[in-house]
Amino acid sequence: xxxxxxxxxxxxxxxxxxxxxxxxxxxxxxxxxxxxxxxxxxxxxxxxxxxxxxxxxxxxxxxxxxxxxxxxxxxxxxxxxxxxxxxxxxxxxxxxxxxxxxxxxxxxxxxxxxxxxxxxxxxxxxxxxxxxxxxxxxxxxxxxxxxxxxxxxxxxxxxxxxxxxxxxxxxxxxxxxxxxxxxxxxxxxxxxxxxxxxxxxxxxxxxxxxxxxxxxxxxxxxxxxxxxxxxxxxxxxxxxxxxxxxxxxxxxxxxxxxxxxxxxxxxxxxxxxxxxxxxxxxxxxxxxxxxxxxxxxxxxxxxxxxxxxxxxxxxxxxxxxxxxxxxxxxxxxxxxxxxxxxxxxxxxxxxxxxxxxxxxxxxxxxxxxxxxxxxxxxxxxxxxxxxxxxxxxxxxxxxxxxxxxxxxxxxxxxxxxxxxxxxxxxxxxxxxxxxxxxxxxxxxxxxxxxxxxxxxxxxxxxxxxxxxxxxxxxxxxxxxxxxxxxxxxxxxxxxxxxxxxxxxxxxxxxxxxxxxxxxxxxxxxxxxxxxxxxxxxxxxxxxxxxxxxxxxxxxxxxxxxxxxxxxxxxxxxxxxxxxxxxxxxxxxxxxxxxxxxxxxxxxxxxxxxxxxxxxxxxxxxxxxxxxxxxxxxxxxxxxxxxxxxxxxxxxxxxxxxxxxxxxxxxxxxxxxxxxxxxxxxxxxxxxxxxxxxxxxxxxxxxxxxxxxxxxxxxxxxxxxxxxxxxxxxxxxxxxxxxxxxxxxx
Amino acid sequence: xxxxxxxxxxxxxxxxxxxxxxxxxxxxxxxxxxxxxxxxxxxxxxxxxxxxxxxxxxxxxxxxxxxxxxxxxxxxxxxxxxxxxxxxxxxxxxxxxxxxxxxxxxxxxxxxxxxxxxxxxxxxxxxxxxxxxxxx
Numbered sequence: 001x002x003x004x005x006x007x008x009x010x011x012x013x014x015x016x017x018x019x020x021x022x023x024x025x026x027x028x029x030x031x032x033x034x035x036x037x038x039x040x041x042x043x044x045x046x047x048x049x050x051x052x053x054x055x056x057x058x059x060x061x062x063x064x065x066x067x068x069x070x071x072x073x074x075x076x077x078x079x080x081x082x083x084x085x086x087x088x089x090x091x092x093x094x095x096x097x098x099x100x101x102x103x104x105x106x107x108x109x110x111x112x113x114x115x116x117x118x119x120x121x122x123x124x125x126x127x128x129x130x131x132x133x134x135x136x137x138x139x140x141x142x143x144x145x146x147x148x149x150x151x152x153x154x155x156x157x158x159x160x161x162x163x164x165x166x167x168x169x170x171x172x173x174x175x176x177x178x179x180x181x182x183x184x185x186x187x188x189x190x191x192x193x194x195x196x197x198x199x200x201x202x203x204x205x206x207x208x209x210x211x212x213x214x215x216x217x218x219x220x221x222x223x224x225x226x227x228x229x230x231x232x233x234x235x236x237x238x239x240x241x242x243x244x245x246x247x248x249x250x251x252x253x254x255x256x257x258x259x260x261x262x263x264x265x266x267x268x269x270x271x272x273x274x275x276x277x278x279x280x281x282x283x284x285x286x287x288x289x290x291x292x293x294x295x296x297x298x299x300x301x302x303x304x305x306x307x308x309x310x311x312x313x314x315x316x317x318x319x320x321x322x323x324x325x326x327x328x329x330x331x332x333x334x335x336x337x338x339x340x341x342x343x344x345x346x347x348x349x350x351x352x353x354x355x356x357x358x359x360x361x362x363x364x365x366x367x368x369x370x371x372x373x374x375x376x377x378x379x380x381x382x383x384x385x386x387x388x389x390x391x392x393x394x395x396x397x398x399x400x401x402x403x404x405x406x407x408x409x410x411x412x413x414x415x416x417x418x419x420x421x422x423x424x425x426x427x428x429x430x431x432x433x434x435x436x437x438x439x440x441x442x443x444x445x446x447x448x449x450x451x452x453x454x455x456x457x458x459x460x461x462x463x464x465x466x467x468x469x470x471x472x473x474x475x476x477x478x479x480x481x482x483x484x485x486x487x488x489x490x491x492x493x494x495x496x497x498x499x500x501x502x503x504x505x506x507x508x509x510x511x512x513x514x515x516x517x518x519x520x521x522x523x524x525x526x527x528x529x530x531x532x533x534x535x536x537x538x539x540x541x542x543x544x545x546x547x548x549x550x551x552x553x554x555x556x557x558x559x560x561x562x563x564x565x566x567x568x569x570x571x572x573x574x575x576x577x578x579x580x581x582x583x584x585x586x587x588x589x590x591x592x593x594x595x596x597x598x599x600x601x602x603x604x605x606x607x608x609x610x611x612x613x614x615x616x617x618x619x620x621x622x623x624x625x626x627x628x629x630x631x632x633x634x635x636x637x638x639x640x641x642x643x644x645x646x647x648x649x650x651x652x653x654x655x656x657x658x659x660x661x662x663x664x665x666x667x668x669x670x671x672x673x674x675x676x677x678x679x680x681x682x683x684x685x686x687x688x689x690x691x692x693x694x695x696x697x698x699x700x701x702x703x704x705x706x707x708x709x710x711x712x713x714x715x716x717x718x719x720x721x722x723x724x725x726x727x728x729x730x731x732x733x734x735x736x737x738x739x740x741x742x743x744x745x
Numbered sequence: 746x747x748x749x750x751x752x753x754x755x756x757x758x759x760x761x762x763x764x765x766x767x768x769x770x771x772x773x774x775x776x777x778x779x780x781x782x783x784x785x786x787x788x789x790x791x792x793x794x795x796x797x798x799x800x801x802x803x804x805x806x807x808x809x810x811x812x813x814x815x816x817x818x819x820x821x822x823x824x825x826x827x828x829x830x831x832x833x834x835x836x837x838x839x840x841x842x843x844x845x846x847x848x849x850x851x852x853x854x855x856x857x858x859x860x861x862x863x864x865x866x867x868x869x870x871x872x873x874x875x876x877x878x879x880x881x
Contacts (some may be wrong), residue, residue, distance in 0.1 A: 135796040384778035529814045605842025628813040
């Protein structure tokens with residue numbers, strides 16, 4: 001199987017090269033047979049890559065440890081679900097996943113556009129296959145997923161998957177990110193095609209708009225799933241740490257967000273051509289740049305991607321993309337001249353442009369701060385880390401402006417807004433925002449955090465503006481059809497998915513950013529060392545450490561705590577029960593013999609935390625325990641010595657036997673049963689004695705709305721992407737149209 | 746206003762805004778940044794009272810738990826044999842272990858280094874390690 005996989009990888013590379021040559025040759029000589037052949041080669045690549053990836057998945061499911069990557073990242077004891085996700089936890093498997101997804105998305109776009117964009121598509125095919133070929137070459141020569149051990153060296157079991165990666169979101173988070181990155185290549189490739197051919201109209205944008213939206217959607221969902229994984233698995237209580245790898249995904253997402261907004265101006269008014277093409281080229285380059293950051297180990301990050309040798313090839317690819325893009329834009333600068341100019345700063349075009357500038361400024365800030373250790377090292381010889389606090393003074397004000405623009409943009413007319421237009425649309429949202437501001441100032445302590453207060457106010461403005469637009473549209477629809485409100489609203493959204501999907505995404509953005517502002521500004525976090533029976537308070541909640549818990553299974557030993565959370569009380573009165581939390585730290589046996597026969601079960605380098613979480617609409621109560629194994633160290637050391645001696649004596653007694661007989665003899669003497677009993681005995685000490693343990697306890701408001709907002713954004717994106725019904729079905733009788741117009745006046 | 750003049754004004758405003766942002770960014774980066782040192786650099790350059798980020802690898806056998814919330818460990822410069830001992834209290838990330846790459850914010854308290862609470866970050870070890878011992 002491994003040989004077949006290796007052969008397919010080489011074949012992949014050949015197919016990519018053929019597709020590049022055939023497409024360019026066909027385009028240059030205007031021979032459509034060659035162009036069609038190049039396109040079919042992409043379909044062929046997709047088929048081959050799916051087969052190769054299936055082979056790898058089968059190797060994981062069958063525990064085929066002759067595959068090096070299976071031995072490194074899987075074992076017989078991990079659940080089948082995580083065996084399926086293990087391929088993309090390795091460099092090798094993730095590169096193959098990249099090639100597979102890239103070829104599938106490329107096939108889809110080339111199939112859809114097979115009868116359109118006849119001049120641009122061959123060059124886009126060449127670019128897409130050039131990039132796929134790059135990743136296929138890396139997989140074939142630098143990080144081969146089909147590398148194998150010789151039969152004599154094949155281990156009987158694997159090292160296992162890192163416990164931190166055994167989380168349900170790992171099934172979806174990496175494929176979503178990779179889908180986002182690979183989809184980002186599609187508008188990039190068609191932009192290059194448009195620049196090469198000089199076909200700089202809006203056709204290529206119209207035909208690849210859904211792919212840009214899909215890239216935005218997948219990358220966004222991937223980022224949020226990563227944040228959720230961080231919140232529930234990493235045991236630090238946060239969902240976003242401005243880590244280099246997080247930023248690597250955020251930058252192209254922000255850039256493609258700018259692009260999917262600004263292309264509307266090009267489609268409607270033929271403006272911002274050079275800006276749009278630059279945005280999409282930058283987004284594509286940033287996607288590869290993010291991959292470079294992830295895999296080169298050039299920056300220190302909580303994600304470990306060091307020990308990788310892929311930095312240089314990525315730098316070369318990035319240089320080609322950047323130099324090629326800049327050269328083509330300069331070469332075509334005449335053709336990219338705008339057909340119209342912005343008439344007024346109070347126009348929708350100006351709002352779009354301002355919003356674009358804010359998004360690009362955000363990317364610039366993130367890029368600068370993320371790379372600052374490298375920049376400072378180059379200038380001063382010392383790496384200087386700026387860290388997460390440096391992002392706040394830049395990103396928060398920019399986000400506030402973005403929220404205002406997201407609310408104002410859809411309410412302002414194209415070309416030039418009149419005072420009447422502004423009065424008609426702005427009164428309700430502005431009044432609502434003021435009302436929220438006053439209520440917050442009077443009823444809460446939000447004034448202590450001005451930036452958060454501003455976000456609540458501006459977010460309310462955005463929510464009100466979207467609600468108003470939805471209401472107006474639905475009212476107009478009702479005027480035409482006399483449908484019930486929900487039916488009219490659904491019909492409205494269904495018939496103008498792009499517009500109302502976008503509004504929904506704006507609504508979700510407001511909800512999400514309100515959740516982010518509240519949970520980050522008003523979070524109460526506390527470290528506490530407690531023994532059973534002790535309590536500590538945090539933000540008005542009392543955390544009572546009820547009892548320790550400990551469990552032993554074949555896969556792990558776990559030590560944890562039961563915490564009762566109450567509120568109120570005092571003066572001899574018991575508080576009101578809020579929730580009971582269970583948090584654990586689990587230790588997975590190490591495969592390192594030097595850790596000892598008993599000690600390997602208590603290996604802190606193979607640990608993961610299970611948080612105790614009570615999530616609610618108003619606040620999350622979050623806890624994690626750091627197990628205290630220090631008091632068990634003496635028993636563990638003595639156990640190691642005893643069992644090492646016992647094992648040696650059994651080996652001595654059975655030295656005349658074969659290895660298999662020797663194993664059977666050791667088992668027959670009850671060695672393993674005794675060892676398991678010893679482990680259980682040590683584990684039980686933990687619950688008997690109730691040692692002091694360290695907790696991190698967090699109370700954070702409105703975290704749930706972050707996830708709800710993200711879901712609404714994704715739903716809005718999905719609605720925007722979905723093909724609209726046939727234009728003919730949108731037609732309405734003139735009588736109904738005039739009635740709707742009267743209704744709106 | 747003359748359209749050309751209007752465009753020039755807009756361009757000037759936009760460029761000024763960009764310049765202000767860039768200047769603020771450079772200023773904040775250099776003024777608020779903390780030096781990120783290896784063990785060797787920390788030993789050579791740290792001054793009492795200073796705060797630094799120490800990056801390196803946890804030395805085998807150096808982790809000693811003093812109590813349930815405090816421990817000491819040594820961090821080695823990957824490019825030399827110099828080590829720095831750190832006393833640390835607070836949350837310990839799950840992947841923390843000897844041999845792993847870590848970053849921790851430390852204060853120089855006159856010859857010894859005390860880690861800032863909850864500032865210890867550890868690289869996740871599972872991803873993308875170079876294959877060892879494979880035969881193609």
